Amino acid sequence: MNRILAIGGTGTVGRQVVSQLVELGAPVRVLARNPKSVSFPAEVELVPGDLTLPESLDAGLRNIDAVFLVWVAPPSAVIPALERIKQKARRIVFLSAPLKTPHPLFQQPNLARNLGLQIEALIESSGVPYTFLRPGMFAPNSKLWWGKQIREGNLVRWPYLSVPTAPIDERDIAAVAVRALTENGHDRAEYVLTGPQSLTHFEQISTIGAAIGHSLQIEELSPEEARRELLPAFPRPVVNMLVDAWAAASGQPAFISSTFQQLTGRSPYTFLEWATANAQAFRA
Numbered sequence: 573m574n575r576i577l578a579i580g581g582t583g584t585v586g587r588q589v590v591s592q593l594v595e596l597g598a599p600v601r602v603l604a605r606n607p608k609s610v611s612f613p614a615e616v617e618l619v620p621g622d623l624t625l626p627e628s629l630d631a632g633l634r635n636i637d638a639v640f641l642v643w644v645a646p647p648s649a650v651i652p653a654l655e656r657i658k659q660k661a662r663r664i665v666f667l668s669a670p671l672k673t674p675h676p677l678f679q680q681p682n683l684a685r686n687l688g689l690q691i692e693a694l695i696e697s698s699g700v701p702y703t704f705l706r707p708g709m710f711a712p713n714s715k716l717w718w719g720k721q722i723r724e725g726n727l728v729r730w731p732y733l734s735v736p737t738a739p740i741d742e743r744d745i746a747a748v749a750v751r752a753l754t755e756n757g758h759d760r761a762e763y764v765l766t767g768p769q770s771l772t773h774f775e776q777i778s779t780i781g782a783a784i785g786h787s788l789q790i791e792e793l794s795p796e797e798a799r800r801e802l803l804p805a806f807p808r809p810v811v812n813m814l815v816d817a818w819a820a821a822s823g824q825p826a827f828i829s830s831t832f833q834q835l836t837g838r839s840p841y842t843f844l845e846w847a848t849a850n851a852q853a854f855r856a
């Protein structure tokens with residue numbers, strides 16, 4: 573069985589990847605900046621490391637076959653870290669985004685997109701076998717976007733209520749990552765992954781209400797109000813990225829991919845199933 577290093581294994585998708593690898597009995601090591609502040613089952617080896625300190629990656633990369641890579645570190649750290657990773661990894665599974673999918677939601681220029689393209693180009697030219705995971709909107713974004721408003725009251729104020737996306741459950745992204753990390757046949761694959769349904773923001777918020785048994789009041793914010801009100805909670809580039817993407821996707825159905833079903837033989841979780849599994853995050 574491949575020995576796997578999860579970089580980003582303490583994050584939203586990475587935790588699911590690690591948990592599913594443990595269920596499979598695969599040897600897994602997690603790189604963490606602060607290993608003492610995280611807890612994993614005893615089978616998981618935790619090693620300290622930081623993508624911005626390339627020499628700190630060596631211990632985690634020792635005797636590793638495959639690397640699961642999530643990148644949220646600064647762009648300046650990309651080249652030295654990838655240099656280190658490509659010397660040791662025999663396979664890289666990179667959590668990217670639908671950068672090549674011709675849907676306006678995914679095609680707006682922004683810094684995260686440029687960074688993703690840069691990392692992909694470095695991996696492609698490294699000669700190391702790779703798989704790119706290209707999930708669309710994560711269902712767990714809802715916790716960040718609406719969690720506080722729903723926990724604190726019944727009113728959710730949000731822009732672009734009629735814009736649909738196809739939110740994907742982190743467990744499903746992880747299920748594909750685990751296949752790419754542990755099975756053969758995924759070299760150079762680029763898997764565009766979405767949830768099964770096109771749901772407007774209004775429908776997504778209502779679905780969370782149904783999952784927690786609350787009827788929520790939903791009020792539309794103008795794009796200008798949204799930029800103003802979201803800024804304290806989210807960094808400016810993130811707010812700009814989201815508002816630009818939603819504006820561009822207005823009036824278009826969400827892009828839905830069948831790749832998950834083809835790879836796993838089952839349907840991805842619905843948003844209601846995600847919201848039900850995560851109901852606690854929305855309860856006061």
Ligand SMILES: NC(=O)c1ccc[n+]([C@@H]2O[C@H](COP(=O)([O-])OP(=O)(O)OC[C@H]3O[C@@H](n4cnc5c(N)ncnc54)[C@H](OP(=O)(O)O)[C@@H]3O)[C@@H](O)[C@H]2O)c1
Pocket residue numbers: 579580581582583584585586603604605606621622623624642643644645646667668669670684706707708709710713
């Ligand atoms: N949200 C979406 O809708 C969406 C859609 C498509 C693609 N994506 C992509 O998904 C990725 C985010 O995935 P996620 O939500 O699972 O991430 P996340 O929950 O934000 O977790 C980030 C992970 O990166 C680790 N990390 C941060 N800085 C690090 C550093 N300097 N060195 C080593 N590790 C570091 C964190 O570890 P510690 O803090 O524990 O060290 C954590 O495990 C991004 O690249 C994003 O572009 C997101």
